Amino acid sequence: MAGPLTDTATAGGATAPPALPPAVRALGRAARLTAKRLLLLLVLLAAVFAAVSLLPGDAANATSERGESAADLAARRAALGLDRPLPERFWDWMTGLPAGDLGTTAHGQPVTSVLSGPFPNTLLLGGLALAASILGALALGSWSALRPGGRADRTIAVLATTAFALPEFVLSVGLLLVLSLWTGWLPAVTLTGPDGAPASWDMIVLPALALAIPQIGWNTRIVRGALADQAALPHVRAAVLDGLPRHRILTHHMLPGALPAIAVATATSAGMLLGGAVVVETLFNYPGIGAVLAGAIADRDTPLVAGVVAATGAAISTLLLLADLVRDRVLGAAR
């Protein structure tokens, strides 16, 4: 989902007129990047509306009871507004957006109230998993890059590939058995408290690990690769020849140059984390948006599907935008 969104923005500063002061130029670039992200999000939402309507059946028969007559179904369809043309429904839904109105679910609840608990929960889970994956990948990737070809480097390479290749389902079940059902260290599932959040903090550990581990694998390889590229550059070699300590070479000479690649990898990870959340949240009963999405698609509940996509799309777009800006800044400075 994040794939096609990432490969933009390389030419960020190339077209800016040279006469403007740098601050204005930077602002203009930022505005252009933001507009691009917004447009992509809009296209995505239109695609979602079209895709849900292409699935067999609709929300009226998904929420009807067995044995309702054709007339009852038609009444239900009209009540849900499904008898109107798709572009009209999309327009209606879009015009509600600025006011924060995401429409009503097929079961008659406001979409915003269905998402108000799960969305922050998913942001929390995704945020923790993302933080864990960045920290883990930076540590492992740096460790490995400083010892190219060594035993640690080779071991980490194998582990990283394995971690990324593991399906979330297998990993989740493994973690569940080892860390919960056999040892009793952690709760097996998340139970929701009166505030809609997990009832205790330790419930978030298993789902966060299940999401983070494959991403640590993926990002470790990116970090390792980006640092290796940097290591080959003349100024880094000069620093090595100068006899600077390794950690200083890493933090002052290698990481800054590797930052754009790492930033983009992080944003891509965010997309994959949210994709994985559908599986992981269901397995651990985590009250997040992934589970809502799966059910909404089964019910052909277009406003709810679009609401989930709008919320997650906005979150991912923000991260991608930040990555774009980081890249733009570093590359711009380099030029």
Place this chain on the structure above:
Amino acid sequence: MSVTRRQLLWATAGIGAAGALAACSSGKSDSGTTAISGSAGEQPRTGGTLKVGALGRASAITRDPHGTQANESDYLIISLLYDTLTVPGETTNTAPRLAASWKPSEDLRTWRFTIADGAKFHDGTPVTADDVVWSLKRLRNTPSGKSRLPGIQPEGISAEDARTVVLVSDYPNAELPLLTRLTTFVLKKDTKDDALAGAPGTGPFKLDWYRDGNARLVRNDDWYGGRPPLDAIEVRIFESPQAMANALLAGQIDLASNVGAVAARTAEARKDVQILRRPNDMAMPIVMRTADGPFADARVREALRLAVDRDAMVKQVLSGYGTVANDILGTGDPVYAKDIPQRGRDLERAKQLLAEAGFDTGRTYDLLTTEDIAGLAESATLFATQVREAGVKINVVKQDSKVFWDATWLKGSLYTSYWGTNDSVVFFASKTMLSDAGQNEAGWNEPTFDEAYRKAMGTADATERGKLLHRLQEIEYAKSGYLLWGMADGIDLAASAVRGLPKLPGYGRVQLEKTWLAR
């Protein structure tokens, strides 16, 4: 699986579950578990909080007692907060609840329900007939109202005095109280749609908090039905039965409601977990079209009923968690005809019948099915293998659920169906087998059956009606378009300290007002 819970839940709106009269228990023992929860000698203890897991999808949550309830978790919460007029019972299939008693008129068209003494809402106001009438009308005016209260028009619902509600049916209906069991939740008159979330009910528990399909309910000390032993019930919504089973195995919940046979198998090794089986929970009949097509000849249908290996179906499709059935639907009904001889496997006779009917064994016939519920597609596959031994070639086609309900159901010549409420022979007769029934799954038209049904429904005397219903079942057994090979158990997992759990199939599983904790 998700799509489907809605259908099976509401498959039977208006009629329900009952009779723990699973006469014949299949091979598998109850693992001593029912013995624990049923130990009669123990005195119920008061106090404690029961944590219950129930299936539901966050996307399908509803708080409306008269709404489309796709979630078992929503239905559980609503049933604990609000009361229906009647409920499924253990010895009769309609037991009193908010209605303490009911009485028909001579012609069985007008029924008078008397509200239970001392019934009041959680805010202290007494329940009046006006509240009930308003609630029933609200129910009747929902999009599904007609199928929930069949034969009752909104004008046919009225209050006679403060404690008496009158329902008038379009036709004589000796079993009308059955209709009031599952969806007739009573709210205060004029409750606004946007005030449903906090609307007081009359049920055994009161709402403490609710959030995103999860809730905590506390005992209603003033409940007219007697003080429930538990201090509180916490309901947690689970998207997947697997996560629910894990929560129970890890001790995070005390009861995993309707968790299914797969979870039961995983839990079999655990001494500290009770496996509770509620018989006659789910029917998965094979429907053979009688109106036209290759199965229109009654001899062909008889041949298929003789070609199926029922024991093997129960053992393999249901993992043994079920019972063999005899092609009559409504197995949990007290009037279910247990004396009609059980059909067994007889391949010779089957082949002979097929030959007599001139059935084309050279052709391959499609059996349409879905993966709506666990075991359904598997039942079709195993059935196809079994009838091959009688020379019938069947190709199983799995359809997308939406496509199936749209294009195959009520129309196909051979398909699988399923029904979640199985305690009424009359329910299936009226809904799926009368020649003019709206959900006549096999396109059956049998004048003698229609006649037997009408006579039974116009007969007030219970013994006489029982005889007529027996006759009705004989006709169904001999000629209908159904092949009902077995009945799946409803399966709950519970922690060892939980006592007094409901044993009824279907909607009966929500009756937790007598449940208590031995700890």
